[in-house]
Amino acid sequence: MRFPRRQDAVLTDVSVRLAPGEQLIVVGASGSGKSTLLQTITGVIPHSVVASLGGSVRLGRTFTADTSVVELSRLVGVVAQDPSSSVCLPDVEQELALPLENRCIDPALISARIDRALDAVQARMLRHRSTAQLSGGEGQRIALAATLIAEPAVLLLDEPTSMLDAAGLGAVRRAIRSAVDTYRPAVVLVEHRIDEFAGTGGIAGLPPRALVLGEAGTVIADGPTVDVLAQHGPSLNRNGCWLPLETELLAVTGCSGGLGEPAVRAGIRSLGEPVRALGRRQNFGRNVLTATDLTIDRGGGACVRAPSGTATPVLAGVSLTLRGGEIVAVLGGNGAGKTSLLLTLAGLSRPSAGTVTGARPGMIFQNAEHQFVEHTVRAEIRHGLTLDDDELRAILQRHRLTHLAEQSPFRLSGGEKRRLSVAAMLAHDRPVLLADEPTFGLDRRDTIATLAALGRAADAGCSILFSSHDLRTVATLADRVIVLADRTVIADGPVFEVLRLNEVLNRAGLVLPPLIRHLLEEFSSDAQIRRVLGQLDAAVTTGEGTK
Amino acid sequence: MTSELITTRTGAAPTRPPGNLLSRRNPTIKLALLFIVSLVLMFIFDPITPLVLYLLALGAIAATARIPVKAFVLAHIPFLAFALGLLIVNALSRPGDVLWQAGALRVTTEGLLVGAALALRTLVIGVLSIGFVLSTDGVALMTSLHQHARLGSRLTYAVLAGYRMLEDLPREWQTIRHAHAVRVPLRANGKPPRSLRQYGRAAFALLVLSIRKGERMAQSLESRGLGLTPRSTWRRIPLTRTDWAMAAAVLTVLGVVVGLSALLGVLRGYQVLG
Numbered sequence: 001m002r003f004p005r006r007q008d009a010v011l012t013d014v015s016v017r018l019a020p021g022e023q024l025i026v027v028g029a030s031g032s033g034k035s036t037l038l039q040t041i042t043g044v045i046p047h048s049v050v051a052s053l054g055g056s057v058r059l060g061r062t063f064t065a066d067t068s069v070v071e072l073s074r075l076v077g078v079v080a081q082d083p084s085s086s087v088c089l090p091d092v093e094q095e096l097a098l099p100l101e102n103r104c105i106d107p108a109l110i111s112a113r114i115d116r117a118l119d120a121v122q123a124r125m126l127r128h129r130s131t132a133q134l135s136g137g138e139g140q141r142i143a144l145a146a147t148l149i150a151e152p153a154v155l156l157l158d159e160p161t162s163m164l165d166a167a168g169l170g171a172v173r174r175a176i177r178s179a180v181d182t183y184r185p186a187v188v189l190v191e192h193r194i195d196e197f198a199g200t201g202g203i204a205g206l207p208p209r210a211l212v213l214g215e216a217g218t219v220i221a222d223g224p225t226v227d228v229l230a231q232h233g234p235s236l237n238r239n240g241c242w243l244p245l246e247t248e249l250l251a252v253t254g255c256s257g258g259l260g261e262p263a264v265r266a267g268i269r270s271l272g273e274p275v276r277a278l279g280r281r282q283n284f285g286r287n288v289l290t291a292t293d294l295t296i297d298r299g300g301g302a303c304v305r306a307p308s309g310t311a312t313p314v315l316a317g318v319s320l321t322l323r324g325g326e327i328v329a330v331l332g333g334n335g336a337g338k339t340s341l342l343l344t345l346a347g348l349s350r351p352s353a354g355t356v357t358g359a360r361p362g363m364i365f366q367n368a369e370h371q372f373v374e375h376t377v378r379a380e381i382r383h384g385l386t387l388d389d390d391e392l393r394a395i396l397q398r399h400r401l402t403h404l405a406e407q408s409p410f411r412l413s414g415g416e417k418r419r420l421s422v423a424a425m426l427a428h429d430r431p432v433l434l435a436d437e438p439t440f441g442l443d444r445r446d447t448i449a450t451l452a453a454l455g456r457a458a459d460a461g462c463s464i465l466f467s468s469h470d471l472r473t474v475a476t477l478a479d480r481v482i483v484l485a486d487r488t489v490i491a492d493g494p495v496f497e498v499l500r501l502n503e504v505l506n507r508a509g510l511v512l513p514p515l516i517r518h519l520l521e522e523f524s525s526d527a528q529i530r531r532v533l534g535q536l537d538a539a540v541t542t543g544e545g546t547k
Numbered sequence: 548m549t550s551e552l553i554t555t556r557t558g559a560a561p562t563r564p565p566g567n568l569l570s571r572r573n574p575t576i577k578l579a580l581l582f583i584v585s586l587v588l589m590f591i592f593d594p595i596t597p598l599v600l601y602l603l604a605l606g607a608i609a610a611t612a613r614i615p616v617k618a619f620v621l622a623h624i625p626f627l628a629f630a631l632g633l634l635i636v637n638a639l640s641r642p643g644d645v646l647w648q649a650g651a652l653r654v655t656t657e658g659l660l661v662g663a664a665l666a667l668r669t670l671v672i673g674v675l676s677i678g679f680v681l682s683t684d685g686v687a688l689m690t691s692l693h694q695h696a697r698l699g700s701r702l703t704y705a706v707l708a709g710y711r712m713l714e715d716l717p718r719e720w721q722t723i724r725h726a727h728a729v730r731v732p733l734r735a736n737g738k739p740p741r742s743l744r745q746y747g748r749a750a751f752a753l754l755v756l757s758i759r760k761g762e763r764m765a766q767s768l769e770s771r772g773l774g775l776t777p778r779s780t781w782r783r784i785p786l787t788r789t790d791w792a793m794a795a796a797v798l799t800v801l802g803v804v805v806g807l808s809a810l811l812g813v814l815r816g817y818q819v820l821g
Contacts, residue, residue, distance in 0.1 A: 044766055073772040080770075084715065085763035088708040088771075090686050097781040098704070102772035111780045132714040146771065348725045363729045369756060370726040373748045384730040410755055428730060 010036045010051075011217030018155065021184035023066030023176075023207030025191065029239040030415060030443045033217030034190040035081070036547045038156045040064070041188065041329075043072040055543055059154060074103065077185075079160045083139035087131045092142055095131060099150040117149035122171040135334055136163035148179050155185040159192055162441060165334060165469070166511045169196055173205065180480060192334050192443065194252050195513075198244045203229060205243065212236065213417035230256065238541050240445025245515055257517050268518070271535040272528035284479075285324025288431045288463050289358035294318040294351045313352065314340045317488050322432055322463045327454065329495070330467040332484035332525040333509035338467035339366070339485060341484070342434045345465065368421035372409040377401055380409050381424045399453065401425035415446030422453050426462075433457060435466035439473055448537045451477045454462060475499065476518050476533045483508050496526045569612040569678060571788040574688040574696040580797050587801060588668045589730045593815035594660060596808040597667035603800060604671060618676065626673030626791035631667035637662030643821050661819060685710060691784040701774050708764050712757065719756065 011033040018024060026034045039045045043064040046053045057064040089095045096114045105113070116125045121141040126134065127191050134142060145271040147155065157176070161169050180187060189207055190473045191197050198205035203226055209425050210225040212232050221228045229236075229247045235399050237243055237251035247257030253267025295316040304442055314337035322328060343349040346363040365371055374380040381387070381395055396402040399419045404412060409420055418438065425433060435454065439447040448488055455477060458464050474481060474495065481498045483491040485508040491498050498504060505512065512520070519529045584600070593599060608614070634742070641658030686707060693703040727749055728739045739745075787811075808814040 029630075034661045042766075042770060048766065048769075069766075070772060070774040072777065073770050075771070078767075078770040080634055080763060080767055082760075082763060085760045086767045088711060088764045088767050090714070091713050094686070097774065098768075099771040100779075101781055102700075102775045102778050103781045104775075104777045107779055107781045107783075131711060143767075150772065186678060343725060346725075346729060348728055360733070363726075365722065365726045370723050370752065371729070372732075373753060384732055424730065487716070528772075 004258055011040070011213075014213075014217065014219055014223065016219075018086050018154075018186040018188070020186055021180055022209060023180060023187040023189070024211055025194075025207040025226075026208045026211050027194070027236060027241060028213035028215060029215075029236075029241050030446070032213040032215060033412060035158055035215060036217065036261065037213070037524050038158050038188065038190060041156055042076050042078050043067065044070040048355075061499050071390060073152075075152060076154045076156060077147040077150060078156045079140075079144050079147050079158060081159045081162065083136055083143050083163060086143040087134065087139045088148070090130055090132070092126050092129050092131055094133075095142060096146050096149055099146060103150060107195050108391055113149055117145040120148055120175040121145045122175075132218055137165060137168045137334060140164055141168060144175060148175060151179075151185070153185055155179065155187045155447065157187065157189045157191070159190060161191065161193060161197055165509070166196070170199060173197065173199060175438050190277045192242055192441070194242050195244050195248075200514075203244050232408060237539055240359055240443050240448075240540050242444050245513075246396040246540075248536065255407055259514055265518075265522070268532055269522065271532045272523055284326040284463075285461065287321045287358075288324050289345065289356070289361060289465075291318060291320050291345060291356045292354055294341075294344060294356070295353035296337065296349070297352045298340065298343050313487065315484065315487055318354070320482060320489065320492065324431065324463050325458050325461050327458045327464045327466075327477055327479045329478035329481045330465060330484060331469075331471075331474065331508060331510060332467075336484040336508070337487070338484060339436055342436050342465070342467060345432075351418055359431045362428050362430035363434040364424045364425050364436065364438055366437040368417040369410060371421050371424070372417075375408055377409055378405045379414075380420060381427055383424065385427055387427065393540070395423055395427055400449075413442075415442055415449070418442060418450055419453070422450060424533050426453070431464070432463045432465070435464065437468060438466055439468065439470065445540055447473065451537075471499065471510065472513050472533070475519075475529065476537065482521055483510075485509070494526075496520065497530060557743065567611075567613050567682070569608065570682040572682075572683075572793055573695065573784060573786045574683045574691040575784075576786070576790045576794050577679050577683060578688070578692075580794060581672075581679050583798070584801060585672050586673060588671060590816055591668070591805070591814065592661060592664045592819040593808070593813055593819065594663035594667055595813045596805060597664060599804050599808070600801070601667055601671045602652060603804070604678070605673045608674060612678050612682045614678070614681050618681065621672075622677040622681070623673065626669055627679075630669040630673075633669060634659075634662040634666040637665060657819070664815070664819075675715050687784055690780075690782075691786075694780060694784055695786055701776060704768055704773050705765075708768060709761075712760065716753070716757070720749065720753055723756075725754050727752075796807065 005472055007078065014037065016024070026032050026037060034403060036045065039049065040053060040057055041059075041064065043389055045051045045059075046065060048071050053065065054459055057481040059072070062072070062075060064072060087095055089098060093114060098119055100110050100113060101107075114127065115124065121144050123138065123145060126138055126142060130143070131139070140160060144157075144160055155176070161172050164172060176187060176189075179185060186208060189197075194206065206225050210221070210223065210228040211219060212221040212228060214220040221232050229244065230250065233243060233247040234251040237248055243251070244255065246264075247248050249264050249267070250256045251259060252271070253264055255261060255263040257264055258267065260517055294315065295317070295409045298314050318341065330341060332338050332359045340349065342363060344351050346361050348363070372380060373383050378392065378396070381392060381401075387395070393402070396405055399422065401416070401420060401423060404420075410416065412420060422438070433454070438454065439450050442450060451473065454464055454466065466477075478495045480493065481491070481495050482489055483498060483504055485504075491501060499512065499516065519532055523529050523532070576776065588600075609619070638651060638654045638658040641655050641661060643657030646654045646656050646659065687720035689698075689703050689706050690697040693700060714738060727745065731739045734740050805814065
């Protein structure tokens with residue numbers, strides 16, 4: 001199987017040959033053409049998307065350009081990025097049966113194969129569910145099962161784990177490995193969260209071969225993952241790719257071997273020096289938002305009628321205060337009620353009991369697209385405000401949106417959409433900013449830029465409450481954390497104190513990333529932990545200079 | 548919570564409630580019968596024949612479909628309203644023997660009869676539609692149409708995927724409305740304004756997101772091999788002798804009622820319209 005090919009702008013001169021059973025991970029910064037590469041293999045390019053394709057892709061004896069996408073599906077299985085659009089039918093069973101029916105598999109065999117595919121992703125209990133009830137992570141596992149069930153010769157995985165927690169991630173990794181062991185498909189994986197995907201095994205948990213795409217979609221490196229990451233780690237790190245921790249530490253400290261290696265640990269220690277006082281103020285302003293004894297029902301709010309008294313509330317007995325200039329992170333497992341809490345604090349959804357007092361907060365949503373109201377970036381920022389040209393220009397510049405001012409918000413890249421949604425909200429100068437998973441799905445560079453923007457707003461006195469599942473982000477930014485579990489707040493306190501409470505983390509189903517665990521053990525001073533995390537982020541070129 | 552969601556999904560739960568005769572019948576046959584009866588009614592313009600058909604259909608559906616009385620009555624409301632409209636318009640506007648007059652308003656015998664015939668026709672089609680909709684699972688209908696009425700697999704699954712998208716729309720709409728409400732200038736009473744423009748903007752965002760999602764879903768379905776031939780069908784919707792017997796029974800009753808009505812001289816066709 002080979003695809004030597006040439007395409008202007010997006011991909012250039014990419015030639016790859018994959019043998020059955022070979023696993024490839026494609027690494028590159030946002031916009032380097034990773035997804036495009038997958039689309040050329042499925043045949044979506046050139047069949048469904050208008051693009052000029054030079055060169056060719058061959059699967060066995062089949063050339064993709066001569067064969068329709070549907071016919072290619074006999075050979076290629078795809079797990080697409082967004083699980084809500086890769087699970088297409090009303091019931092889980094139907095979803096899994098469809099690929100088999102399409103391949104004319106004997107109906108008598110289908111039920112057993114559905115069970116086997118669900119077992120492979122550890123989702124047997126979802127068999128009789130309707131797909132509308134699935135959470136993002138569950139949907140992602142079903143989408144993978146629906147792809148594995150047909151045993152395609154080529155398996156393409158486009159960020160198959162973006163919505164999974166640690167347990168789900170392990171299930172996906174094992175499912176892919178067992179598929180490779182049983183029927184030897186060639187695997188091409190594109191993954192943002194490389195470090196999480198690799199798991200505790202580090203680089204050994206990744207596909208053994210890596211392909212690095214650079215700007216304009218050229219192949220920078222192609223070879224064994226260990227070697228490729230060792231050689232290109234520093235430049236990938238600078239370019240804002242998420243990398244396995246040991247590669248990132250290699251890039252920053254110059255020593256290989258990860259946290260287990262004394263030299264690396266010494267390197268981290270030296271990053272914590274010289275100790276400086278925490279950059280941020282520790283004395284926060286007066287209370288700007290107070291919530292007292294909130295009870296929140298699912299689906300509360302003006303438009304949807306809440307079945308009063310029938311359902312158990314999502315959250316009960318929640319009281320909290322936010323002080324001016326303070327950054328607070330809300331933690332909790334999937335379904336713990338983080339979004340519901342934010343919507344209630346924002347005044348968008350009515351609590352069934354309790355009160356929220358304080359000035360009207362601003363809020364940014366997990367999917368930035370939900371917020372967009374106007375047809376250009378410029379109008380989007382002006383929306384709901386009267387800004388003169390100078391003010392607008394300053395905002396555009398501060399958030400690096402000047403060159404995009406006339407574009408449609410919907411046509412921006414993921415990182416640009418996030419910048420715009422943050423810029424448009426901050427322009428309102430509200431005393432409180434609520435943010436629901438503000439760094440979700442962003443590459444490292446955009447993550448750092450988003451955190452920097454939130455940090456600047458807090459420095460200017462805005463109080464920030466954000467939800468996140470990424471504890472490294474939380475440790476980098478938050479002053480204080482609130483942990484939700486068992487339908488209420490189980491901890492509320494300074495970030496590094498709470499992250500040291502193992503019992504609280506276990507109860508909320510949170511797992512400390514190895515780096516954060518190490519830093520908490522290594523350093524007693526919060527300032528040092530912050531400094532190390534800051535130094536690690538500083539190794540990434542963000543395009544806005546260091547703060 | 549779970550059971551609540553399943554029931555809102557028009558009973559797609561793997562096991563159907565026992566004893567519900569009508570819901571176990573083949574959806575394609577039910578749809579075909581609904582169509583045939585409606586077609587025959589198009590040619591009947593006297594009130595007696597559709598009245599008899601309505602009562603028979605009402606009795607048969609009530610006996611076999613186990614629809615809660617309240618749901619059955621509520622579902623009647625739109626048909627009743629439409630029927631009443633037909634009756635009034637025809638009674639007041641048709642020429643003929645004047646039965647009652649007050650100023651410009653006059654009711655004619657012919658108008659009343661034709662109006663009643665059309666109104667009752669509406670009710671027959673209404674009651675059959677209610678019985679059909681409330682006893683048929685949408686997914687089973689599509690699968691059955693694919694199996695028994697040769698509806699193409701691409702169209703069938705496109706409709707099913709659309710159904711799945713529809714299930715997500717309310718939540719998506721709610722999120723967009725929330726996201727938009729954050730930046731809207733509040734009215735004097737502290738509440739967000741509810742202008743047509745706001746709805747328009749939210750609708751536009753929903754449209755953009757839905758079109759994109761539809762595109763991605765289409766790609767997913769293709770990548771799962773939808774459209775390959777030949778294909779097999781896992782869970783066939785049964786088409787049994789009982790289904791054919793139901794079809795025969797319905798058509799026989801229809802034939803007998805229309806025949807008797809002709810024999811008794813009650814039946815009227817297009818000629819009534821003069």
